[in-house]
Amino acid sequence: MTYRKFLAASALALIASGAWAKTDIIVGMQLEPPHLDPTSAAAGAIDSVLYSNVFEGLTRFASDGSIVAGLAKSWDISEDGLTYTFHLNEGVKFHDGTDMNAEDVKFSLDRARAADSQNAQKALFAGIASVDVVDPATVKVTLSAPNGAFLFNMAWGDAVIVAPESIENIKQAPVGTGAFKFANWVQGDRIELAKNDGYWGTPAKLDAVTFKFISDPTAAFAAVMAEDVNVFAGFPAPENLAQFGADPRFLVLVGSTEGETILSTNNKMPPFDNVKVREALAHAINRQEIIDGAMFGYGTPIGTHFAPHNPDYVDLAAQSAYDPELSKKLLAEAGFPDGFKTTLKLPPPSYARRGGEIIAAQLRAVGIETEISNLEWAQWLEEVFKGKDYGLTIVSHTEPADINIYARPEYYFQYDSAAFQGLMADLNNATDPAKRSEILKAAQKMIADDYVNGYLFQLAALSVANAKVKGLWTNAPTQATDLTAVYWEE
Amino acid sequence: MKGRVSLWLGLGLTLVFALAAAVSFLWVPQDVTQLAIANKMKPPSLAHLLGTDHLGRDILSMIMVGARTSIAVALVAVGIGMGLGVPLGLTAAAHRGGWLDEIIMRGNDLVFAFPSLIIAILITAVFGPSALNAIIAIGIFNIPVFARVTRGAALSLWTRDWIMAARVAGKGKARISVEHILPNVLNLLIVQGTIQFSLGILAEAGLSYVGLGAQPPTPSWGRMLAESQTMISLAPHMAIFPGLAILLTVLGLNLMGDGLRDWLDPRLRRAR
Amino acid sequence: MSLLRIENLHMAIHGFPVLKGVSLAVGVGEVLGVIGESGSGKSMTAFSVMQLLPEGAVCTGRILLDGRDVLDEDEAALCRMRGRDVGMVFQEPMTALNPLKNIGAQVAETVQIHARVGKAEAWARAREALARAELPEERFPMSRFPHELSGGQRQRVVIAMAIALRPKLLIADEPTTALDVTTQAQILALLARLAREDGMGLLLITHDLAVVAGMADRIAIMKNGEVVEEGPVSLLQAGLQHPYSQALLAASTHQPERDGGEDGDVILKAEGVIRDYSGKRHLWGRAAPFRAVDQVSFTIRRGESLGLVGESGCGKSTLTRALLGLEPIQGGAITFRGQPVHPAMGNEMRAGMQVVFQDPYGSFNPRWRVEKLVSEPFHLMPEQPQNARDRVAEALEAVGLTSADMEKYIHEFSGGQRQRIAIARALITRPDLIVLDEAVSALDVSVRAQVLDLLADLSDRLGLTYLFISHDLNVVRAITDRVMVMQRGRIVEEGPTDQVFTHPSHDYTRQLLTAAPKLPEGAAA
């Protein structure tokens, strides 16, 4: 910072306390992105920083989870549902000054679906047969089969549009089209964004954004309390929220996420291959106690693998209501009157660790002994997800609209149901909203009836902000901290 | 005089926690595997002398059972350190100046050079977190400590005339080490053992704090601290009592070590 | 008028009485020798004058220095007194100097503390003091550090520090006990000269009557915190009055009665023995190899008592370890009863030779009972004898202890008793040869006399063969038939004891004999 800039900044700071509002913000979050390419890693932290702020896709998620226009201002879908023609916004420039046009769209989509692609969600692009540039402002995507979720897929952070000119250094110096541009990254500490003055759409109200990475929940609490950060997105310690709520300096935002938190069950491992045992498991669990104990009351009970805020949601929680006596009876019927022993492997988040302790106690009450082991994510991926070496685990599935994972027999909970796979195939082919809704409801019912997993609760999106900060998203339809509309109230 | 005071004070504190651990096998105020979410984070009361935690468990019971974990981990870690370190130190001293001595001592230096916490984290990353792996991680770094202390003390003993007399009596190095050296370094080993014991309790707390120690539902002081950290302003008792338990136990052991050193040191005893 | 007058001084440490009514006087230019065995309170008397006593010490009585009572002075006045009015020299020169400061700085410090002079002046006076202590700067630059000096040279540095300000009184507390006999003579001569030149009073504390005999004007004999006899040095000839004094003198000149050794067959033979040490490792590498024993040849016959004398570092201890088969030799051969001696030799060979060490306090494992200590060499037997306990009792009785002592631990015994236990341990395997490595050097004279008697008696009764190693010529003369003189790893002279002592042939032997302090002719109890 030069001296003059410094003077200007201090003058600004002086005035800010008076008439003008602050135009910079410090946002705390728990996880630091490993690198800054949203199209080649699963880390949600990348999207949390960059989605919509720096990078944009053809379509995008709105704060209520609906799909709205992004870089494509409109699109046409062919009768057979196989061809999508996107009409791009004009005059869009990347932060390095180059134009964003159909060539870039083709490049981005082709890169994501290439043989050597490193895209973590390559399945999103699996149905694309070809991408053709019609003219600089028009691009035509041809699918090999109809896909009702295609526009939804294109809204993911893994489908944002990148430029071939800057792809080389994207992991360190991302160049996108968003309202903010990347400014600086002090690894281990913070990432700074600056306002993009040449933004094609509604300009951002803030001039500067700093994301600060604070992994320790206690440190997060201290940072907010000491006002070292103005916003903490995804606050990791729900127990502290009541305290913030009581403090007039802060505002607590409680919204919904796409995270179905489930007690995943290894459907191929005896005795869980017996549906009676799984049903017994479901009745042994007291959801409210878990929500109160692990999440301090934040979270919505669910009875199937579907987000409650979704219009197609069916509330099936009563079907697996807490009933330990019934559970014991079912266990006895299944041939386990004295219960059995199994493993409960827990990944790092506190919902899993605390929830695991509570579930272990609840299962013990019906005679099921669990041996808890706390795993790091890498271990969890290796042992549970890949190796399928587990009895039970707790994890939150945060990908939006992901009920289709139940159609994958090799998926880690190993649910292999031809009926359900058929339902999903139908869903893919259906483009009629009513038809899709009907299929989705049936699917929810089917996995609830099969007691595939223990459905616990929908993870809440918990954020704390300075009371004067406005325009933040309350809900988290995807992992994003959209700051394009955020401003300080005077 | 001062030695006596710290010895008794230290012994007293240590015994209190050892006793708490022993009693917990037979009786605790409330079963620590029983959760009572509705009763969570209650401040100290007659029903719960030290209050309850975030899952409604009785903190006094948790501390009593947790003492078992802390004591067991630290004790076994000291056992590993002594069991391997003392023979190594004796061997090195018996072959002082020789290649065996050189290898053992260089090996020691090498272990010392490794950052202990990082290696502990790696060990738990390999074998998964558990009390056993915490023991191994702490125990490994106890080995060179005991090897050094043993060797240092043994070296000065090897120059004594009575060792020469034993050699004249035809005794070999191993036999002399066991018969003559070991009993005479025992004092020092006991003192060092107490110190390593207290360091072990702190290390276990540190490892549990980062989630690498004993796994739930086994209570552990370090994990109690870690779990209560975010609630420290909501329910301070949850963080204060396990913290005090660690502090007082370590303090007790250190005082006892100090007192033992003064009491066992013949130099100081003669002066008294 | 006396320079120093101590009147009825009582001193107790934590209530335990150490001095019980000591009265002494030192006149200007006078040398007072204070003699006593360990525990007599002679050193504590000296430290009382300096008021450098251990914590918890309380003095009553009067200590008048130049008419002022030291016991009435405050700490600041005492600090002014120490080093300026009274200087002090200590027993152990190896540790009396700060290893991290060079000798110039340490001597100059005395000057700087007391005289308000600049650094250059202080160093000049330090230079002068060192020169007077016979460390001229040309040969011993003041930038030398203590570790670069020998024990005698270090003692000279301590003396230079004590006399730098020409104090009125110099206290020397066993100043030569830790030194070799030739160095001892030089240091004593230096002290005598300095006292004479400066007209200093000298309070010389020692355990050795012969040391004071040569240089004191008056002597005082102390026992158990009391002065039992005081008077002119001529009392040594004129006849001491107090029974303790008489006993002390008798012990100092004691000659144990013993039959001459008969000539048996050769049991130990050394031929051209060489023992090299690889150089010591230090920070910057390894020193050149050091030859500790160089071409040593001799024989010991059964029933004989052979002496080996030499100053510290001459290689006698190294030779001992090689003879005992504890360390390998690099040249020559050692045979015992016709068989080669080496570290891997059999137990039966080891059982044939046993050893008694110097330090009665370091020779026993403090955690073992006497029975186990004495019976340790049974390890050399193919099997533990049936009557092991009886044999231990027998050995203990042979050295003048009782069988009941078997149950005790070593700390319950005095130094002399411990040395008897060490002898019992050496006897237990009924060896042919006993090596006595400075076995009586650490003992008080009266105890030493008793142990020498015991040794003489045992050899007569049991027909033992001794190799007697010592730096003390008087002791060697008293107990051996034949003697070897060792210097720098070589045997320089060998012959029948009487002949070597009366007609030494080698210069070095002559030097040793001249340097040894002697009681005056005709000194008798």
Next chain:
Amino acid sequence: MLRYVTKRFLSLCVALVVASAVIFTLVEVVPGDPASFMLGINAQEDTLAALREELGLNGSLLSRYLDWVGGMVRGDFGTSYTYRTDVAGMIADRMQVSLPLALYALALSTLIAFPAGIWAAARRGRVGDVAVMGATQLGLAVPNFWFAMLMVLVFAIKLRWFPAGGFAGWEKGLWPGLKSLTLPAIALALPQAAILTRVMRSALIDALGEDYIRTARAKGLTRGQALRRHALRNALIPVLTIIGMQFSFLLAGAIIIENVFFLPGLGRLVFQSISARDLIVVESVVMLLVFAVIVVNFAVDLAYALVDPRLRTRE
């Protein structure tokens, strides 16, 4: 001299080679695939394979070990799997926090320990001594992460004197940087100061019992003068050893404190790298730390020679 240095250097090389092998083995047996960690649960097999190829994870263990060691010899620490940047650069960045933090803590601990240790030794057995020793016992017994938390509560949240954590960076000047390191440095320094005070005191008491102190007193030095002029330097050798050990410990041992104060230091880099299976970073940082310990030990050995003339050569 030359021979000594050569020998010392050779043994240093052997130690480093052994250390590198131990580290590599230990890190490589850690289960978990960096590629699947990066790509998450929806990744497809072909994607994972492509990433593994790019990361160079497909080579044999031996060839990867040789690549790593060879690179380090040339000063190339490799490229981080997750961050995709130069490991050397990352370490250098983190050093800007860890090194000043270690030095700061060491300075604090020395500043506390020297006066306290000297004061206690001079008053051995009296009230002041007992008080200091009691305080050091407390310092040793308090878990430092817990103490750190209490400090944050008081000084950051209640009093607002210091930030609750984070690192302000040096580009804004010395003070903001120091300010953000102050609480962590205190938390780190507390137990170290307790240890150092005890070592200082006992080394001084040992030195005060030496004969040369009696000699000095006989020259007319007061108790205090004898302590300052003669005992202090002699007591420095054990103190130096401990300071050397503490420095290397502080460099690596701050993981927990770095977490409490969310400082971007070396310790947290390793911690995160282990959970992300960024093995090359773990290996390189641990190797660097081991190297630092060995070098610090060597430096301490040399410092002995400065203090103690007996260790200097004259030949």
